[in-house]
Amino acid sequence: MKNYKRLLGSCLIGTALCFSTYAQQVQGFVHQQSDKNGYVWPDDRQVLDKLDKWQDQKFGVLFHWGLYSVPGIVESWSICSEDVDWISRKNNLPYDEYKKWYFGLKDELNPVNFDPEQWADVMQDAGIKYMIFTTKHHDGFCTFDSKYTDFSIAHGAFKDDPRKNVAYHVFDAFRKRGFMTGCYFSKPDWHCEWFWNPYFATPNRGINYKKERHPDWWKNYQTFTENQLNELMTEYGSFDILWLDGGWIKGEDINLDRILSDARKRHPGLISVDRSIRGKNENYQTPERGVPETQLNYPWESCITLSNDWGWTPNAPFKSPQKVINTLAEITAKGGCLLLGVGPTPDGVIEKEVTERLHEIGQWLKVNGKAIYATRTTPIYNSGNIWFTADKDGKTLYAIYALPEGEALPEIIEWTDNLPVGKMTLLKGNKKVKYTKDNGKTKVFLPRGLKDEPIVLRFTIKK
Secondary structure, eight states, X not given: OOOOOOOOBOOOOOTTOOOSSOOOOBOSOOOOOOOTTOOOOOOOHHHHHHHHHHHHHOEEEEEOOSGGGTTTOOTTGGGSOOOOTTOOOGGGOOHHHHHHHHHGGGGTOOOTTOOHHHHHHHHHHTTOXXXXXXXXXXXXXBSSOOTTOSOBGGGSTTTTSTTOSHHHHHHHHHHHTTOEEEEEEESOOTTSTTTSOTTSOXXXXXXXXXXXXXXXXXXXXXXXXXXHHHHHHHHSOOOSEEEEEOTTSOGGGGTHXXXXXXXXXXXXXXXXXXXXXXXXXXXXXXXXXXXXXXXXOSOBEEEEESSSSSSOOTTOOOOOHHHHHHHHHHHHHTTOEEEEEXXXXXXXXXXXXXXXXXXXXXXXXXXHGGGTTTOBOOSSOEETTEEEEXXXXXXXXXXXXXXXXXXXXXXXXXXESOOOEEEEEETGGGEEOEEEEETTEEEEEOOTTOOSSOEEEEEEXXX
């Protein structure tokens, strides 16, 4: 497979989000976080209960898999004709030729080794508790067998395989293992004639005509989108989350209120994630590729890639297990969940480099997961390299020492506030540790011979 040239562009998120964990070059469009002061709590008791359950999970995976996986390029965006430095095209082809080539990848995506059971096994081993799968990205290519378009994996090179309805099998594999399941769906569809109408050029990511001049075109698009979402919500099993991407199209533009009302009859408490659209249908916020600067005590999720890209790319540089663990600790202490982006190969499996990293993360979570899963925030949540989480009783605290990469564990760690009372233990091995308190500071003396990795201390405080 050819390694087509990839271009990394620098995208900065807006003032509502500070990159406290990452200051990195990223590829592609980055969604801004909604106004942190504008979260609207749901008034549906079942949605609130589902959100509470989701907040217990803490660690999820987001799969991007589609046409872009074949050459290993940025997902969808190369067919958007905006003149920005992070959108590049193969061999500098003229736009129309490039788009024809890209859409033609439908006849090349042939994942003969497609193995959703392997995906689920790998993620379960990693300690991941919920999943989001891309049923349709902005390019309009469907990983499900939609009745409303033949631009899908079920009508391409994979059409004769009994597993051609890929999304169905992916969701089924994860549900069997007890994961919370989420359906990713792009509100924009650049392949649909009622979004990018062939009568006009395609100058940007939005529709390429004026709604007031062509209301019938837009009505057709609304119907098409509603039909596909209803199709997913009625024929693909139970869902916990509907994760809607493409924030330049608002939920109200596609009659999302009605879609959700119908969907929740089948999926009680369904969480709606109308990304970056502040209001009642953005049940949790999704800062992308970064972590909010401060603790936020409402539902949110940082979606961050394991490599530099959402989909599979050849020879990708992956984050280390330690970096992911440290990021998970920070996000948990600040009140959020981590959604880790993983791209299956065009052949349909999770590659070895990914499985090895995820296994290491899972091994750490087997020992230290009590400091992550089903925890809630505590008012004093950070002191240097230490992140604090709490059991739901608010009395039992966990101090997660996020060991910086390349450093050895110190003999002594210290923090201010969160003064312990009684016994303190190291979660790994349940070893009792010695500590002292003086003038509002705690000094902990670590046992000798510990592995150089993030560690967790458990203790109680006065309430």
